[in-house]
Amino acid sequence: MIELDEIDRKLLAALARDATQNASALGRRFGLSQPAAWRRIRRLQDGGAIKGRRLRLNTEALGFGVTVFLGVKLARKGRVSLEDFERAVSAIPEVQTVEHILGLYDYRLRVVARDLADFERVLRRRIMTLPGAGEVEANVLLSEERRPGPLG
Template sequence: MMDLDEIDRGFLRALERDAQISAGALGRQFGLSQPAAWRRLKRLREAGVIAGARLDLDRAALGFGVTVFLGVKLATKGRVSLEDFERAVCAIPEVQTVEHVLGMYDYRLRVAARDLSDFERVLRRRIMTLPGVGNVEANVMLSEERRPGPI
């Protein structure tokens, strides 16, 4: 684990708000030169603190108006490996995230669909046919009030 100072933490907060902010803009914001800000960013990336940058797309504007969270319980853990299930579910383009979790279900999936009938098609033809799928519980997202924020 890397020791972070206040400027490093400030850089991370600024990058969480805008992942495309330039080293020059960060430097101006924190009283550093562009090369000094660039070196800090490089150090944070090399240490693995910054693992990448992500583009935040508006799913509804792209025609994906329904988000469903699925809890998936595998039927027979011994007969189907977790890796087989993960490989198969990750190949489904509508599945946005795959989380292996502890609790009532083995996996939590975030699925984006155009509408409920599109989700039903994805569920019946793709997800329910995956190796080892047992019980599935669906929760339709009504709204998203808080997005993930700074750590």
């Protein structure tokens, strides 16, 4: 685990809100020079506190108005490897995330679709035909609020 001071926590919270901020702007904001801010960010990356920076697309603006969380229980755990299921489900473009979880279901998927009819098509033709796919529970996302995380 990496040691964090107050400025490190502020840098992480600021980057979690907007990862496009550069070291110069962050340094000015937190009373650091650009090189000092850059060194801190680099140390946080090298230490594993920052895994990467991602672009968040507005799926609704791109024509995908429905987001569904699917709980998937594998039908026969011993006959299909988890890796085979993960590889197959990850190849479906509408599946945004694949999470192997502990609980009632084996996997939680985040799926986007143009509308409910499109989601039904993806579910029937792509997800339910995957190797080992068994029980499925769907939860339609009504609204989403971005949380800054444990440091913000």
